[in-house]
Amino acid sequence: MTGKKVKLAFIINDSARKATYNRRKKGLLKKVKELSTLCGIEACAIVYSPYEHQPEVWPSPSGVQRVFAKFNNIPESEKSKKMVNQEAFLKHRILKSVEQVKNLRRENRKLEITLLMFHCLSVGKILHNNMSSIDLNDLAWLIDQNLKEIGRRIETLEN
Amino acid sequence: MTGKKVKLAFIINDSARKATYNRRKKGLLKKVKELSTLCGIEACAIVYSPYEHQPEVWPSPSGVQRVFAKFNNIPESEKSKKMVNQEAFLKHRILKSVEQVKNLRRENRKLEITLLMFHCLSVGKILHNNMSSIDLNDLAWLIDQNLKEIGRRIETLEN
DNA sequence: TGTGCTATATATAATGT
DNA sequence: TACATTATATATAGCAC
Numbered sequence A, B: 001m002t003g004k005k006v007k008l009a010f011i012i013n014d015s016a017r018k019a020t021y022n023r024r025k026k027g028l029l030k031k032v033k034e035l036s037t038l039c040g041i042e043a044c045a046i047v048y049s050p051y052e053h054q055p056e057v058w059p060s061p062s063g064v065q066r067v068f069a070k071f072n073n074i075p076e077s078e079k080s081k082k083m084v085n086q087e088a089f090l091k092h093r094i095l096k097s098v099e100q101v102k103n104l105r106r107e108n109r110k111l112e113i114t115l116l117m118f119h120c121l122s123v124g125k126i127l128h129n130n131m132s133s134i135d136l137n138d139l140a141w142l143i144d145q146n147l148k149e150i151g152r153r154i155e156t157l158e159n
Numbered sequence C: 001t002g003t004g005c006t007a008t009a010t011a012t013a014a015t016g017t
Numbered sequence D: 001t002a003c004a005t006t007a008t009a010t011a012t013a014g015c016a017c
Helices: A014-039 A061-072 A076-123 A136-158 B014-039 B061-072 B078-128 B136-158
Strands: A043-047 A056-058 B043-047 B056-058
Touching: A014 A043, A014 B014, A014 B043, A043 B014, A076 B078, B014 B043
Parallel strands: none
Antiparallel strands: A043 A056, A043 B043, B043 B056
8 A cells, every 4th residue: 555665775574575575576577578578689687586496587598598698708808808897996986985084084083173172162161261362353253254164064064 | 748658569769769778777777786685685687789889787797697607507616706705895895985984974064063053152152251351371271281182082083 | 869857657565355 | 375456656758958
């Protein structure tokens, strides 16, 4: 009755997982068949599961063999090239992530420091003491600048 | 505007066929991925087309090799096993990095918000207390304390 | 050629039998 | 457990740009 939006993660409940497996496997194989028919191309799908001894495939096992043979017959050079490319791609992603982590760490550090200073200033109740030598207007201006900068940062983070 | 019911037969019109191919190929690969994720099983799809030199596959070429090897009952060669392992390793690293980035972002957001609150508190205090004067010596002492604490924190963060 | 849009068609999650 | 139902979610056909 629901068709509820489902989280894209491993379904822990055994019976629910199996039900989903059966439904989706059926749908998937149908889709492969349709794509192949509509566009006149070769395609295959292999699905393994603990529920069946043999893998589910589309089209027939021999058809799968044929399609896979084609895939597997890609000259070694091209295949390895593609793999190298994929590996390079993955490594690049890692590098990017690591860079991101570094930047966020730096950012965190700065924020912590500023926060710490503010915290100590507040806790120390420094504001209750004599301030004859500081211009209140200067202080207000400084704080105003900070507020603006923080506003910008939060906007950036939220996008 | 239509989503018209389509006849399950080869699409004669070239451009329409190609458009359908692109749409459905994308959908199909997504479905394979979802089935694999949701049910924790191995699955793969290979799609050939005259539009692309390389077949479209899910998961990666080495993943396809692995699933097909199972289907074909061919023991994996040491080489391909190694490749799969390396790929899994790289993907795991990416996953970890992405997780790290997420956590740091969350951390950043919290810090920013807390910082903002402190700023506001400070402004409030300044505006509500009569602070025409402050003792500079006290201020200097407090800041000195803060700097020491900050130094300790930085050391912690950098380790 | 590809992208975005929107009405429809299709897939499917939860439930009942 | 597998199958039917049905409310929702998702996929996608045709069109506009």
